[in-house]
Amino acid sequence: MAATTGSSISMRSRLATSRISGVKLASLSSQGRSSLSFQLRPLPSRLQISCAAKPETVDKVCKIVKKQLALPEDSVVAGDSKFAELGADSLDTVEIVMGLEEEFGISVEEDSAQTIATVQDAADLIEKLIENNGA
C-alpha cells in the first residue's frame, strides 16, 4: 500500500475533523500515486453495556453450586469462580443448571448453558431470562 505525503496529510486531517471514535476505516485502496479512496463507516453510536447481576442472585448461584459440588461451607465461591476449576464436570454443570431453573423459575436453552463458565455468567444469564420472562 502506497501513500504519498500529500494524501496522508489529507487523510489525517479528515480523520481529525470527524469523530475518530465513531468511525472505522473500512477499506483503503490506492488509485494512482496520489489519491486514496476509502469509506468511512460509522460504528453504532450506542454502546451496549451489560449490567452485572445483583449480588443476591450471585449469592444464590454460589449456594446452589456449593450444594451440587458438595463443597465445604467455608470454601470460597464467588462471581469469578469458574465451574471447571471448582471441579464441576458436565453432569454437575447440567445439574447446576437444573437447580437454577428450579430456583429462579426459568428455562435455560442448552446452547446458553454452554456459554456459562463462571458463577457470574450464570447469574447474568438468570437475570436476563427473568427479565425476558417479565417482558
Added chain:
Amino acid sequence: MFSFLGRRVNFEMNLCCFQRNFSAALPSLVPVSLPSKKETHLWYVLPDEVNSETLLNQYLEILSPYEKESIYRKHGHQLKKSALLARALVRATIARYQTNCQINPRSLKFRKNIYGKPEVDWQNDDDWCPPPLHFNISHTSSLVACGVTVDVPIGIDVEEKQRRIKNNILAFAKRYFSHEELQLLASIADPEIQHQEFIKLWTLKVGQEAYVKALGRGFSAAPFKTFTIWTRVETTVNFQHFEALDSEASEIVVESSDDPENLTNNWKFALLDLAGSHYAAICVEKDNSIGGETNAPMSLAVWKTIPFVEDERVSGTGAVVAISGSVKQF
C-alpha cells in the same frame, strides 16, 4: 501432601538446569506402534495408583506453562492431580507413537480446532510428516483416559459407575433426555439398575455430544433431547428391535429427530465397563475408504498405564468389558 503443587518457583529453578532434550529425571518413553487405520487405542491411568510426589513433580515438568497454570487454579488435591495426570498422559502417549525420531513430550504443542477440540500442533521440520494421530481425553477424579486413532476422529467420555446425581433420575431424564430414553428409564423398576442405565446413557450422550460438536458435523447444534441412543439387536430372522443398553455384540444406533439423513451412521460407538469402576463411551468415525468397513466391529486395544513407568495391556481381561456396541478387543 502434594507440596509439589505449592512449590511453583522452586521446582522450576531446580530442574531448569537439567533440561537437555528430555527431562533428565524421567526414564525414556517406550515407543508404541501407531494404531492401524482400523484400530482404536485406549490408555488409562488410575490416580490412586500414582502417589509418588517425585513422579508427580516430574509430570508437572513436562507440561506447558499454560497447562501448569490451569492445574494450579483447580480447587483441591484430587482435581489438581487428575488434571495433571490427564495432561501427562496425553503428552507421554502421543510422544510414544513415534515415526522416525524421538519426540520429547515436553515439546508437544496443542491447539484447539475451530470447534474447540484440542489437537496436536505439530512443529514441522523439513523432512518430517506428522503422524495423522487423533486423540481425545476424558477423566474423572478416579480415572484418566486417552483414546487414540489414526486418520479418523475419536471422542471418548468416562464416568464413574457409582456417580450419584442430586436430582431425581426421571426428572433429569425428562429435562434432558429424549422421550424414548425417558420411557426406557421409567420402565426399569429396580433403582440400582435404573441408575446404571442412566449413567450409561449419560456417558454415551456426553461422549457423543462432545464428539459431534468437535467435528461440527451432523447435528452439532442439537440438544440432548433431539437424539436417542439405542442398542439395535438383530435376531436371526432379521427383525430389529430396540433394547436397553445391555446387549453384547450389538450395534449402538443414534436416532436423531432433527436429522433425517441420519449422518450418525458414519460413526461407530462402543460402551465399555472399564476397570470395574467406570463406564467409557468411545465414538470413532468410520473410515469408508476401507473396504467392508461399514459393519466391522471396533477393533480396540486397551492399556492401563503409569506414564514413563509401566504399561499393562488389559484388553480382553476383566478390566475391559464391552457392554454394547460391536467391539473386538485385541
